[in-house]
Amino acid sequence: MAAFIIRRLAQSVFVLLAVGLVAFGLFRFVGDPVDNMLGQERTMADIARVRAELGLDQPFLVQYARFLQGAVQGEFGVSYRLARPVSEILLERAPATLELALISAALAIGFGVALGVYTAIRRDGWLASVVMTVSLIGVSLPTFLIGILLIWVFSVELGWLPSFGRGETVDLGGWRTGLLTESGRRALILPAITLGLYQMTLIMRLVRSEMLEVLRADYIRFARARGLAERSINFRHALRNTLAPVITVTGLQLGSIIAFAIITETVFQWPGVGLLFINAIQVVDIPVMAAYLMVIGALFVLINLVVDILYVAIDPRLRADRTAAAR
Amino acid sequence: MTDVSENAIPENAIPENAVAEHAPGPIAERPTGRFARALDSDLAWRFRRSPLTVVAALVTVSMILAALLAPWIAPHNPHDPASLNLMNGFTPPMTANAFTGAEFLLGTDDQGRDVFSAILYGLRISLFVGFAAVGLAMLIGVTLGLIAGYVGGWPDTVIMRVADVQLTFPAILIAMLIFGVAKGFTPPELRNEMAIWVLILSIGLSDWVQFARTVRAAAMVEAKKDYVAAARLVGRSKAAIMLRHVAPNAMGPVLVIATISLALAIIAEATLSFLGVGAPPTQPSLGTLIRIGQRFLFSGEWWILLFPSLTLLVLALAVNLLGDWLRDALNPKLR
Numbered sequence: 249m250a251a252f253i254i255r256r257l258a259q260s261v262f263v264l265l266a267v268g269l270v271a272f273g274l275f276r277f278v279g280d281p282v283d284n285m286l287g288q289e290r291t292m293a294d295i296a297r298v299r300a301e302l303g304l305d306q307p308f309l310v311q312y313a314r315f316l317q318g319a320v321q322g323e324f325g326v327s328y329r330l331a332r333p334v335s336e337i338l339l340e341r342a343p344a345t346l347e348l349a350l351i352s353a354a355l356a357i358g359f360g361v362a363l364g365v366y367t368a369i370r371r372d373g374w375l376a377s378v379v380m381t382v383s384l385i386g387v388s389l390p391t392f393l394i395g396i397l398l399i400w401v402f403s404v405e406l407g408w409l410p411s412f413g414r415g416e417t418v419d420l421g422g423w424r425t426g427l428l429t430e431s432g433r434r435a436l437i438l439p440a441i442t443l444g445l446y447q448m449t450l451i452m453r454l455v456r457s458e459m460l461e462v463l464r465a466d467y468i469r470f471a472r473a474r475g476l477a478e479r480s481i482n483f484r485h486a487l488r489n490t491l492a493p494v495i496t497v498t499g500l501q502l503g504s505i506i507a508f509a510i511i512t513e514t515v516f517q518w519p520g521v522g523l524l525f526i527n528a529i530q531v532v533d534i535p536v537m538a539a540y541l542m543v544i545g546a547l548f549v550l551i552n553l554v555v556d557i558l559y560v561a562i563d564p565r566l567r568a569d570r571t572a573a574a575r
Numbered sequence: 576m577t578d579v580s581e582n583a584i585p586e587n588a589i590p591e592n593a594v595a596e597h598a599p600g601p602i603a604e605r606p607t608g609r610f611a612r613a614l615d616s617d618l619a620w621r622f623r624r625s626p627l628t629v630v631a632a633l634v635t636v637s638m639i640l641a642a643l644l645a646p647w648i649a650p651h652n653p654h655d656p657a658s659l660n661l662m663n664g665f666t667p668p669m670t671a672n673a674f675t676g677a678e679f680l681l682g683t684d685d686q687g688r689d690v691f692s693a694i695l696y697g698l699r700i701s702l703f704v705g706f707a708a709v710g711l712a713m714l715i716g717v718t719l720g721l722i723a724g725y726v727g728g729w730p731d732t733v734i735m736r737v738a739d740v741q742l743t744f745p746a747i748l749i750a751m752l753i754f755g756v757a758k759g760f761t762p763p764e765l766r767n768e769m770a771i772w773v774l775i776l777s778i779g780l781s782d783w784v785q786f787a788r789t790v791r792a793a794a795m796v797e798a799k800k801d802y803v804a805a806a807r808l809v810g811r812s813k814a815a816i817m818l819r820h821v822a823p824n825a826m827g828p829v830l831v832i833a834t835i836s837l838a839l840a841i842i843a844e845a846t847l848s849f850l851g852v853g854a855p856p857t858q859p860s861l862g863t864l865i866r867i868g869q870r871f872l873f874s875g876e877w878w879i880l881l882f883p884s885l886t887l888l889v890l891a892l893a894v895n896l897l898g899d900w901l902r903d904a905l906n907p908k909l910r
Contacts, residue, residue: 263740274756388892390842392849393884396869404872411873500743507748514850529755529852537755544748552743 716786
């Protein structure tokens with residue numbers, strides 16, 4: 249177990265270094281930000297001054313060292329587009345994305361597991377088939393079309409919910425939350441559904457297939473033969489044993505939710521990190537792109553690490569396998 | 576080079592030979608022409624038996640044809656400003672314009688551009704990017720997969736490590752990042768012209784892992800077989816064995832992955848273009864058209880948004896269905 253964790257940690261550090269290299273490569277080799285910042289009217293003196301300010305006149309190694317040192321401390325330089333420190337912008341935008349992602353994940357897990365169990369138990373029921381068919385469409389629909397569709401129905405036609413922004417927010421010591429105001433909660437509904445729907449269908453289908461497999465197992469038949477209540481069999485015996493793979497996939501999906509938040513945030517003009525990233529790509533705002541890359545890389549590595557360790561911790565059968573595979 | 580090895584390669588590798596053995600009817604009755612034999616195959620029989628798949632194939636083929644023939648089918652050329660009349664702006668579908676009396680099948684956008692023509696030309700770009708991106712992903716993935724599976728050793732370790740790392744990130748995120756990086760590298764004055772190629776590169780690079788993993792697994796199985804040993808015995812070079820013997824026999828599952836990848840690539844392209852980091856406004860793809868149409872959602876011009884979205888949806892669904900069917904049809908376990 250310890251050897252496995254150390255191996256995974258080493259691998260994580262390696263991945264992070266690779267991501268850091270890509271991020272630094274962006275800085276060092278991509279375009280000249282001075283053009284973007286100064287516009288058409290500029291003198292050679294202006295250009296030289298801004299280059300010196302940004303440290304672009306330094307040699308490669310110095311810049312690399314400065315970048316790594318800064319990245320570790322959370323310093324990613326100044327955004328070319330917004331002319332403000334990137335770390336400041338990221339911190340300001342992070343609560344919006346995290347709130348959206350967590351609410352979506354909760355929706356996806358809650359409804360996903362519930363519907364998965366339902367469709368597995370009532371396998372031949374009409375409602376279960378309806379749910380399965382709808383989920384098939386949900387998987388095929390691109391995220392941004394789901395968002396547009398929801399806006400169309402609930403904002404344009406029915407006028408029930410806002411179509412963009414976060415509504416009113418309350419500042420809790422640096423964390424701007426939209427969860428405490430009426431308009432903030434209303435504004436969250438459509439984006440959260442858009443972002444969570446795909447993950448929900450995924451979790452639902454996974455729970456269903458795992459559950460169907462477990463329900464066929466011998467110990468379930470024995471439990472039934474022992475006269476246990478159907479409810480107890482389904483939830484205490486069957487569901488519990490389907491949860492290991494579900495936890496892995498759900499954990500990995502958490503990363504996807506944060507990545508797909510880019511799309512949802514653009515559709516709903518949600519002022520989060522994803523929208524920031526898309527705007528950065530559009531104008532090639534390198535510091536923001538590099539910072540996003542580093543942060544998302546670190547987040548993914550962390551999630552994967554936790555999921556891997558959790559998986560081994562939950563399922564004792566894997567411990568032997570993993571250590572054998574590690575040799 | 577001896578030709579002894581020719582016997583080792585099944586002549587028409589996949590999928591015909593995999594299927595020919597199971598084809599119905601005694602051998603004597605079977606047709607001999609290549610085309611006739613294909614029609615007689617198991618795969619074709621399964622295809623005819625699944626109406627949904629036939630519909631999906633028809634939809635896909637007609638969309639590809641419509642895209643190819645767009646300059647001849649489209650009533651207008653949406654890229655030619657001379658053919659636009661601003662007076663025709665916002666004409667609803669199948670209704671005569673109040674000023675000019677012109678009628679448009681699917682209406683017009685704010686600049687009087689025929690939505691139907693724009694979709695046809697958009698389909699062209701979407702499909703081109705989709706096919707090219709899958710082609711690139713296939714080229715990279717199959718090559719690396721063959722090397723990893725047949726050569727083994729450290730190249731295998733390096734390739735698979737990179738694949739593992741890439742697989743932990745969603746493909747769309749990787750495509751976005753590559754797009755951003757590549758956009759940064761292209762000089763600003765060429766960005767619009769290069770955007771399509773950058774798009775192909777980023778989607779292609781984000782999607783090679785599945786190909787590599789599958790081909791690697793297949794190549795590892797093939798490498799242990801007798802015909803490879805025989806080829807080695809007659810003295811063919813490692814590269815020749817890999818390309819002429821192992822590769823054709825490891826290609827079966829690639830067709831399935833390519834089809835499913837095509838659907839994914841079309842959606843990825845649409846998503847990127849919708850986000851404004853894909854096809855430029857000068858060469859609008861379906862995603863760009865949806866991006867444009869979204870602006871008119873609140874003012875009531877629904878057709879500018881609806882028709883490109885429906886086209887994308889139907890295309891993605893049809894290709895997806897084809898891919899699913901192909902996966903089941905070529906899976907020996909499900910026979």
